[in-house]
Amino acid sequence: MSDNVVNLRQVTKKFGSLTAVNNADLEIERGELITLLGPSGCGKTTTLRMIAGFETPTEGVVELNGNDVSDVPPYERDIGMVFQYFALFPHMTVADNIAFGLKMKGVDQSEIDDRIEEVLEMVSLPEVGDRYPENLSGGQQQRIALARSLVVEPDVLLLDEPLSSLDKKLREEMRMEIMRLHRELNVTMVYVTHNQTEALAISDRMAVMNDGEIRQVGAPTEVYQEPAGEFVADFIGSANLVDGTITSNTDSYEIATELDVDITAGPDTSVHDGNLEDGNSVTILLRPERLSLQSGSGNGTNTLSGTLREVTYLGSSAEYFVELADGTEVQVTSPVRGTIDVSPGDEVTVSFDPDAPILLGDQ
Numbered sequence: 587m588s589d590n591v592v593n594l595r596q597v598t599k600k601f602g603s604l605t606a607v608n609n610a611d612l613e614i615e616r617g618e619l620i621t622l623l624g625p626s627g628c629g630k631t632t633t634l635r636m637i638a639g640f641e642t643p644t645e646g647v648v649e650l651n652g653n654d655v656s657d658v659p660p661y662e663r664d665i666g667m668v669f670q671y672f673a674l675f676p677h678m679t680v681a682d683n684i685a686f687g688l689k690m691k692g693v694d695q696s697e698i699d700d701r702i703e704e705v706l707e708m709v710s711l712p713e714v715g716d717r718y719p720e721n722l723s724g725g726q727q728q729r730i731a732l733a734r735s736l737v738v739e740p741d742v743l744l745l746d747e748p749l750s751s752l753d754k755k756l757r758e759e760m761r762m763e764i765m766r767l768h769r770e771l772n773v774t775m776v777y778v779t780h781n782q783t784e785a786l787a788i789s790d791r792m793a794v795m796n797d798g799e800i801r802q803v804g805a806p807t808e809v810y811q812e813p814a815g816e817f818v819a820d821f822i823g824s825a826n827l828v829d830g831t832i833t834s835n836t837d838s839y840e841i842a843t844e845l846d847v848d849i850t851a852g853p854d855t856s857v858h859d860g861n862l863e864d865g866n867s868v869t870i871l872l873r874p875e876r877l878s879l880q881s882g883s884g885n886g887t888n889t890l891s892g893t894l895r896e897v898t899y900l901g902s903s904a905e906y907f908v909e910l911a912d913g914t915e916v917q918v919t920s921p922v923r924g925t926i927d928v929s930p931g932d933e934v935t936v937s938f939d940p941d942a943p944i945l946l947g948d949q
């Protein structure tokens with residue numbers, strides 16, 4: 587038997603004429619933390635709600651532990667949920683909030699008391715059982731919401747943008763907390779976010795969605811280094827994208843581009859499906875951190891000349907925006923500002939090694 591906790595099999599959800607989720611296939615393994623990542627409106631929450639049972643697929647099947655759950659209502663699915671807004675019951679103490687699900691399951695009071703103590707320790711808030719939610723900070727309320735959903739030991743924990751109402755520092759702290767809980771409890775988590783950094787940091791695997799479709803599923807490094815296409819390349823991290831045509835593919839790829847320069851790419855740089863032949867169109871992805879910048883104009887293969895337009899200092903790195911002769915903008919990221927002596931308006935050269943380009947194909 588497969589050890590998948592959740593399987594989506596060709597799941598489609600329509601709301602009238604709008605297709606919110608289109609033919610999604612996804613297998614979620616026991617114990618993994620998988621994020622559903624994509625821009626607003628791409629169908630992440632709808633996917634999560636179908637797993638929970640709050641929405642019914644228009645087509646396709648949701649399986650939990652190998653069983654089709656089409657006829658199983660949400661409260662009979664072994665699932666916990668944490669939302670963006672904490673959704674604690676305001677008229678109940680923290681302890682009563684946490685006890686709620688256990689009481690519904692008919693657990694005895696002495697066991698409930700033990701479990702509350704244990705779970706409050708787990709979320710590092712051992713002292714707050716008697717308080718009311720309004721007397722807790724946002725971050726503390728979200729920890730309690732986590733505690734409330736973990737205490738019933740669900741098979742899957744669904745988290746819908748759980749950190750987006752917190753400020754940056756608290757968000758990072760809570761992110762670590764969720765990673766720690768995931769590691770310690772080994773609970774399967776499905777985590778919805780539109781925040782790329784959060785998804786890259788937290789995921790075992792990520793499913794990148796756009797327009798209701800799952801575009802790629804993979805580990806963060808795989809999705810970043812071998813994006814399935816232009817959308818994923820551009821959505822995860824920063825991307826310079828250049829269209830080109832293969833002119834030779836002997837030892838490496840020689841590519842004529844829309845820019846006034848030829849590009850050489852090493853033999854292992856293609857993530858295009860199938861072989862690339864002479865005459866094929868490709869989209870070349872150049873990640874800004876794989877490019878280097880020099881002052882003065884240069885020429886040759888893998889060398890782009892232009893004018894520096896802007897430098898953005900980011901603390902640990904700096905971003906340089908270079909405009910090429912045809913108006914194309916290229917972004918270069920360099921770890922330390924000041925190592926390159928250039929100012930806006932200067933002529934500059936952007937260059938890169940043959941193993942820097944990623945060839946995406948023409949999709």
Ligand code: ATP
Pocket residue numbers: 601604605606624625626627628629630631632633780
């Ligand atoms: P966000 O990040 O903004 O929450 P999302 O990726 O979670 O977006 P969904 O909430 O799943 O996206 O919505 C996908 C599409 O389905 C959107 O166009 C949304 O307007 C639409 N939609 C969602 N729920 C309903 C509904 N109950 N009735 C009609 N349309 C809906």
